[in-house]
Amino acid sequence: MKIDGRHYRTIFPAPDGEGICVIDQTRLPFAFETKTLRSEAEAAVAIRTMIVRGAPLIGATAAYGLALAMREDPSDRNLDGARTRLAATRPTAINLAWALDRVAGMLQPLSPGEREAASFAEAARIADEDVASCRAIGKHGAALIAAIARRKSGPVNVLTHCNAGWLATVDWGTALAPIYVAHDAGVAVHVFVDETRPRNQGAALTAFELNAHGVPHTVIADNAGGHLMQHGEVDLCIVGSDRTTSTGDVCNKIGTYLKALAARDCGVPFYAALPFSTIDWTLTDGVAGIPIEERDAREVTHLTGRTDDGAFATVAVVSPGSPVANPAFDVTPARLVTGIITERGVAEATPEGLLGLYPERRAAT
Numbered sequence: 001m002k003i004d005g006r007h008y009r010t011i012f013p014a015p016d017g018e019g020i021c022v023i024d025q026t027r028l029p030f031a032f033e034t035k036t037l038r039s040e041a042e043a044a045v046a047i048r049t050m051i052v053r054g055a056p057l058i059g060a061t062a063a064y065g066l067a068l069a070m071r072e073d074p075s076d077r078n079l080d081g082a083r084t085r086l087a088a089t090r091p092t093a094i095n096l097a098w099a100l101d102r103v104a105g106m107l108q109p110l111s112p113g114e115r116e117a118a119s120f121a122e123a124a125r126i127a128d129e130d131v132a133s134c135r136a137i138g139k140h141g142a143a144l145i146a147a148i149a150r151r152k153s154g155p156v157n158v159l160t161h162c163n164a165g166w167l168a169t170v171d172w173g174t175a176l177a178p179i180y181v182a183h184d185a186g187v188a189v190h191v192f193v194d195e196t197r198p199r200n201q202g203a204a205l206t207a208f209e210l211n212a213h214g215v216p217h218t219v220i221a222d223n224a225g226g227h228l229m230q231h232g233e234v235d236l237c238i239v240g241s242d243r244t245t246s247t248g249d250v251c252n253k254i255g256t257y258l259k260a261l262a263a264r265d266c267g268v269p270f271y272a273a274l275p276f277s278t279i280d281w282t283l284t285d286g287v288a289g290i291p292i293e294e295r296d297a298r299e300v301t302h303l304t305g306r307t308d309d310g311a312f313a314t315v316a317v318v319s320p321g322s323p324v325a326n327p328a329f330d331v332t333p334a335r336l337v338t339g340i341i342t343e344r345g346v347a348e349a350t351p352e353g354l355l356g357l358y359p360e361r362r363a364a365t
């Protein structure tokens with residue numbers, strides 16, 4: 001997407017050919033800075049510390065991380081080691097394992113001398129495919145927004161949670177892609193942006209994106225969403241996903257499940273937007289089967305922001321000594337999901353709905 005008129009992807013080869021550039025998302029929205037990852041280790045740190053985050057972007061970064069590892073040492077031993085080390089950076093987004101399996105599987109039969117070039121080429125294909133998939137998600141999701149626009153006066157009010165925009169993917173985004181496509185097509189759309197404690201990806205990243213693209217929006221406290229739905233202020237919810245099961249259970253940022261409950265109670269359609277690389281076909285029960293990342297307590301006890309005089313500052317916001325729990329994701333059962341917006345169209349959140357879009361998976365299930 002464009003920042004100050006210049007087009008960016010979230011990950012791209014460094015101009016000097018010596019590494020991979022990413023946007024440092026821990027510095028947004030107050031500073032737009034890129035970092036160059038020059039080693040497998042730097043790619044792993046970028047994922048673990050959320051310099052890069054968002055399921056598809058995590059996958060693309062891991063793919064390039066494996067390529068950087070092959071540049072360092074293309075041996076079988078290092079291929080296996082790098083795959084293991086990168087897979088251990090974060091447990092929930094399936095795109096990480098999906099990308100590593102795809103690149104490592106392609107590299108296995110190659111000679112060590114072929115692996116560097118082949119892995120960078122495959123990582124680039126993964127990035128390009130993600131852009132195409134997210135653009136298609138935007139098209140399919142925008143049709144849902146346009147259908148609502150035809151039935152009402154004023155803007156279509158969409159609530160989203162966390163950041164599932166272009167910053168969470170290589171470009172376009174998943175949950176935000178339909179909003180960009182509808183907005184650019186002249187459909188009046190307004191977004192309620194959940195701040196999304198504790199890391200505030202909504203307040204910091206989604207708001208940054210929507211400001212940059214000129215999309216009307218309102219940042220709200222996470223706990224305000226149900227109230228707005230009760231008062232008819234929300235026409236539909238669209239969220240992203242880090243892992244969706246073959247039965248349509250949707251794992252996403254903590255708090256998503258609560259929004260889905262409020263949406264069901266208030267009769268608000270609730271959609272998840274995700275590409276094929278986010279579907280875990282091996283799982284049928286998301287609550288039981290999806291590993292939920294427990295992140296550092298400091299994400300809850302402290303906040304980092306900008307002071308009124310422009311300095312970055314980190315402050316404590318929890319009574320010292322109080323124990324903290326910080327599960328980073330939750331699972332919304334398929335029964336609460338109106339539909340799943342993918343690059344191939346919109347499916348019911350059911351096994352048949354998903355297999356209808358991905359018939360090639362029938363043989364595997």
Ligand SMILES: CSC[C@H]1O[C@H](OP(=O)(O)O)[C@H](O)[C@@H]1O
Nearest residue numbers: 053054055162164168240252253
């Ligand atoms: C398009 S995936 C976006 C998804 O990823 C976020 O998690 P995190 O920021 O921790 O990587 C969040 O769950 C978003 O919905």
